[in-house]
Amino acid sequence: MRNHIRTSRPLRDPPWRRPLAQGPAWLERVYRRIFARADIQVDGGRPWDIRVFDRRLYRRLSLFGSLGLGESYVEGWWEAPELDEFFARLMAAELDEQVVNIPRILAVLSACMRNLQSIGRARKVGEVHYDIGNDFYRAMLGPTLVYTCAYWPNADNLDDAQTAKLDLVCRKLQLQPGMRVLDIGCGWGSFARYAAQNYGVRVVGVTISAEQAEFARQYCAGLPVEIRLEDYREVSGRFDRIASLGMFEHVGHKNYAAYMDCVKRSLVDDGLFVMQTIGRNERGTGIDPWVTRYIFPNSEVPSLQRTSRAVSGCFVVEDLHNFGADYDLTLMSWFANFNREWPRFRARMPDDFYRVWKYYLLMFAGVFRARGLQLWQLVLAPKRTGSRYLRPQAL
Numbered sequence: 049m050r051n052h053i054r055t056s057r058p059l060r061d062p063p064w065r066r067p068l069a070q071g072p073a074w075l076e077r078v079y080r081r082i083f084a085r086a087d088i089q090v091d092g093g094r095p096w097d098i099r100v101f102d103r104r105l106y107r108r109l110s111l112f113g114s115l116g117l118g119e120s121y122v123e124g125w126w127e128a129p130e131l132d133e134f135f136a137r138l139m140a141a142e143l144d145e146q147v148v149n150i151p152r153i154l155a156v157l158s159a160c161m162r163n164l165q166s167i168g169r170a171r172k173v174g175e176v177h178y179d180i181g182n183d184f185y186r187a188m189l190g191p192t193l194v195y196t197c198a199y200w201p202n203a204d205n206l207d208d209a210q211t212a213k214l215d216l217v218c219r220k221l222q223l224q225p226g227m228r229v230l231d232i233g234c235g236w237g238s239f240a241r242y243a244a245q246n247y248g249v250r251v252v253g254v255t256i257s258a259e260q261a262e263f264a265r266q267y268c269a270g271l272p273v274e275i276r277l278e279d280y281r282e283v284s285g286r287f288d289r290i291a292s293l294g295m296f297e298h299v300g301h302k303n304y305a306a307y308m309d310c311v312k313r314s315l316v317d318d319g320l321f322v323m324q325t326i327g328r329n330e331r332g333t334g335i336d337p338w339v340t341r342y343i344f345p346n347s348e349v350p351s352l353q354r355t356s357r358a359v360s361g362c363f364v365v366e367d368l369h370n371f372g373a374d375y376d377l378t379l380m381s382w383f384a385n386f387n388r389e390w391p392r393f394r395a396r397m398p399d400d401f402y403r404v405w406k407y408y409l410l411m412f413a414g415v416f417r418a419r420g421l422q423l424w425q426l427v428l429a430p431k432r433t434g435s436r437y438l439r440p441q442a443l
Contacts, residue, residue, distance in 0.1 A: 075106045086141035088134065095130035096137055102126070118338035118411075122403045131407065132380065135414025176345050178257035181396075182236065187389035188382050193236040193267070196294035196324060197375040197423045206381040209374070214242040217291055219440040220322050220367065220427050223247040227288040230254070230314060232280050233295025237264030237273065243291075244271040252285065254278050280310055288319050296325035296355075300348050304358035311428075312362045318435060321363065321428040326375075326421055327352055343408050349421065363428035366437035372422035379413035 080090050089097045102125040108116035120126060128134035178185075189195055190206050198209035199216050217239065223229070225248030231240050234253025237260075243249050250272040255261050261277040268275065276283075280295075290311055299307045311321055328349045335348050359365060386409065390402060415421050429437060 075110060076103065079106045079109060082143060086137040086143055088137055096128060096133040098134065099127045100125070113337075115337040115341070118342070118407055121407050122342075122400050124403075131410040132376075132413040132417065135411050136417040137414075139415050139418035139420035175257075177343060178255075179259040181393075182259055182263045184393055185236070187392065188386045190381075190385060192238055194238045195235055197326075197371070198378045198381075199371060200374045200377050206378070206385075209378070209381075210238075211242070214239055215246070216440070217293065217322050217324070217425070218243055218247050220425065221289045221291060221320050223249050223289060225249065228252070228286075230283065230285075230287040230290045232283070232290065232292040232311070233298070234260075234264060234275065235294075236260055237267040237275060239291060239293060240264070240273045240275070241268045241271060244268065244273050249289070252276065252287070254280060254283055280307065283310060283314055285314065286316055287314055288316055290315055290319065290321045292322070293324040294326075296323055297347050297349055298344070299350075300346065301350070301354055304350070304354060305361070308358045308362045312430065315430060317430055319430065320366075320437075322425060323428065324423070324425045325350060325355070327355065327372075327424045328421060329419075339408070342404055352424075355424075355426075359426070359428060362431070364431055365426060366429050367425075367427035367439050369425040369427075370422050371425075372416055372419060375416040375421070375423050376413050379409050379416065383409040383413070 076090075083090060083098060087096075090100055091097070102120070105116075105120050105125050108120050108125075112119070185195065186193055190210070192207050192210040192214075194210040194214065197213070198206060199213035200209045201212075203209035203212050221229070223243060227247075227249045229240075229243060229249045229251045231243075231251055231253040234240055234255050237253055240251040240253040244251050251268075252274045253264060253268075254276045255264065256277070256279055258277060261275050264273075264275040280292075280299075292311075296307070315321055326349050328351050330351060340347055356365070383406070386405060394402070412421075416423075427437065427439075
């Protein structure tokens with residue numbers, strides 16, 4: 049298994065990791081009051097309270113915001129027994145908007161000045177995040193191998209919820225036998241396999257991850273499924289239906305219009321396009337410096353405003369479905385699998401991998417629990433279609 053995960057400790061210690069005084073007492077008092085706004089006590093006894101082991105944390109938070117919070121957690125400077133609930137309370141109190149976050153400001157400025165998701169840079173997320181071993185992801189995601197939000201209204205376990213989501217997408221696309229379907233960001237081939245097996249369609253899946261492509265070809269063997277290792281901007285051909293599940297977060301706002309243009313030229317005039325994406329409530333650029341540095345390079349969570357602006361010139365919005373609360377259950381299920389299976393992978397991963405991924409999964413679970421982020425499924429149709437779209441029943 050190739051290991052591209054970067055550790056959080058660089059070769060030279062930056063200033064905040066060198067020996068320092070604990071910092072002024074007034075700074076600790078300030079952050080105690082900030083945490084109290086979310087009913088979080090410093091060194092309290094409740095599961096969501098923060099236990100501080102290194103008092104330099106407060107100086108680091110004041111300089112580096114969410115990046116400092118994440119890096120200091122990975123290094124063991126603080127802990128919360130229920131990390132997911134800690135973040136749910138932080139987000140519910142909107143503390144992320146009340147603390148200066150210099151790295152986020154710099155990241156947003158960088159995203160405004162250059163295209164961080166060019167074709168060359170886009171492949172980095174495949175190498176860093178997805179190419180760390182298919183066996184690892186199968187252990188965490190379960191047999192369905194779906195790495196996007198599951199659909200839980202009538203499910204009581206992860207596998208059933210993911211199968212329900214795949215079927216929901218197929219029904220929204222109104223798939224019919226013989227249709228040609230494009231799956232943009234096909235992952236390990238889960239949607240392509242499900243749609244081909246259960247709806248009799250032919251699927252072309254594209255991914256920028258070499259390990260995903262290799263696995264997906266084997267996973268879909270014997271089915272009318274073609275897996276291509278290519279960027280969405282390199283797609284050729286025309287399709288009756290297009291699906292893109294959990295990929296728009298990697299596109300970047302400078303490429304939204306180009307992305308929609310690519311989909312439009314690839315879709316027949318009476319076709320349908322289902323796009324599933326994480327979304328943010330606020331306007332502007334959704335970049336988190338810790339997430340982009342350690343989890344998803346160059347990622348950007350879209351706002352509804354920017355998404356609708358990109359869509360408006362190409363498509364009619366036939367349906368917009370938000371089931372963001374389901375991502376909390378999905379992430380907690382992934383963490384349970386990850387935590388249970390971790391002993392199998394401990395020797396093959398960097399020393400800080402466990403705390404990085406624990407923080408990543410539980411932080412996002414808390415954020416979705418507080419509805420700080422959303423999960424949207426949009427059904428889009430070309431403007432020239434004259435047919436009426438009927439939303440599937442019993443959603």
